[in-house]
Amino acid sequence: MTTPAGGRAATAPTGTLTAALAVEGLSWRIGAVPIVDDVTLHLEPDEFMALIGPNGAGKTSLFNLISGLRRPSAGRIRLGGEDVTALAPYRRARLGLGRTFQTSAVFGSLTVSENVALAVQARRGGAMRAWRKRADLSVVARAEEILQEVRLEARAAALAGSLAHGEKRKLEIALLLAGEPRVLLLDEPMAGVSAEEVPALVAVVRGLTAGTGRSVLMVEHHMDVVLDVADRVAVLHHGALLACDTPAAVMADPFVQEAYLGEEL
Ligand SMILES: Nc1ncnc2c1ncn2[C@@H]1O[C@H](COP(=O)(O)OP(=O)(O)OP(=O)(O)O)[C@@H](O)[C@H]1O
CATH class of the missing domain: 3.40.50.300 (P-loop containing nucleotide triphosphate hydrolases)
Structure with a gap:
């Protein structure tokens, strides 16, 4: 050394x-x-x-x-x-343990809230199909909570691909929080x-x-x-x-x- x-x-x-x-x-x-x-x-x-x-x-x-x-x-x-x-x-x-990377890992063609809800659902392990047919309210509620924590709730309906760099970083942190690290x-x-x-x-x-x-x-x-x-x-x-x-x-x-x-x- x-x-x-x-x-x-x-x-x-x-x-x-x-x-x-x-x-x-x-x-x-x-x-x-x-x-x-x-x-x-x-x-x-x-x-x-x-x-x-x-x-x-x-x-x-x-x-x-x-x-x-x-x-x-x-x-x-x-x-x-x-x-x-x-x-x-x-x-x-x-x-x-949760980790972010320097490169972005969000779905640009989904909305901000859909990205976070999918991550919450993935953590809970249910079928994605079931979530798409009938929104699981507890998943949606947790996604909303997370969006509030990262101060992105005003952009919930925006397409992730349209976010500014700083907003995208907040979304990446939100996806990380969905894993409850x-x-x-x-x-x-x-x-x-x-x-x-x-x-x-x-x-x-x-x-x-x-x-x-x-x-x-x-x-x-x-x-x-x-x-x-x-x-x-x-x-x-x-x-x-x-x-x-x-x-x-x-x-x-x-x-x-x-x-x-x-x-x-
Ligand atoms: N897979 C690898 N094979 C060979 N050398 C490597 C490998 N990974 C890292 N290194 C070398 O190890 C050293 C540390 O690299 P590392 O990327 O961990 O540094 P860092 O502190 O993250 O740098 P930076 O601030 O530039 O991102 C560097 O000299 C790098 O070239």
């Missing part, structure tokens, strides 16, 4: 079994090259943690390990205390969103953990957004965890500043 100035590896202490998400000694190597290097962090219930790091630091790779798209070379992942290291992505999702992995939610739309989206993202029992781990390059919403900030550098602390402490950390030398922090 390489850290600036021969530095140190950070760990984020707290309870392994009480954490909403516990990552312990997680490594992923390609050949001899460590892409994710002995990362340990714990995300608490209701906590909002940002994951930052220079380009190529391993943030997406860490998300891929946590969501099960990649198998680690070493280490463990626990969700709500349960060891999920060997489980397929869909089984982790059933246990409460306890831990949300958000991958650059502000990417491609116009400056005017950012504050409204930040308000939705910030609300995801507020008194909900959910936890969020968010990769985001916009530092103003990170400082606005995160309880703690984890910093990856060359695949290793360089720091995990409050936003103020991380910003003041000379190791972090050195890691970002020449890049915007």
Whole structure:
């Protein structure tokens, strides 16, 4: 592992079994090259943690390990205390892990509310045909609740394909919430969103953990957004965890500043 100035590896202490998400000694190597290097962090219930790091630091790779798209070379992942290291992505999702991707996954030719209702129905496992014939009121009610939470209720009847970027991001979050996740992995939610739309989206993202029992781990390059919403900030550098602390402490950390030398922090 390489850290600036021969530095140190950070760990984020707290309870392994009480954490909403516990990552312990997680490594992923390609050949001899460590892409994710002995990362340990714990995300608490209701906590909002940002994951930052220079380009190529391993943030997406860490998300891929946590969501099960990649198998680690070493280490463990626990969700709500349960060891999920060997489980397929869909089984982790059933246990409460939800992830957004940088690319959009909405049905553009369906309305906003139809997209969310289908996602709620899919989570509940009923036949789509039955839902289409006679709207299941509890599905519709839950879809409406979710649209309110992401502040998209005024656009419920709009075709998803007609939404602005920021609205589409809200819809993606709504689809994620339809899976009733306890831990949300958000991958650059502000990417491609116009400056005017950012504050409204930040308000939705910030609300995801507020008194909900959910936890969020968010990769985001916009530092103003990170400082606005995160309880703690984890910093990856060359695949290793360089720091995990409050936003103020991380910003003041000379190791972090050195890691970002020449890049915007
Ligand atoms: N499947 C792969 N095969 C080979 N190298 C890979 C693979 N996946 C990732 N890498 C390498 O691992 C390193 C970390 O990549 P990763 O995409 O996880 O970084 P990141 O922090 O998400 O970067 P960015 O901020 O640019 O999205 C990079 O050097 C990348 O080239």
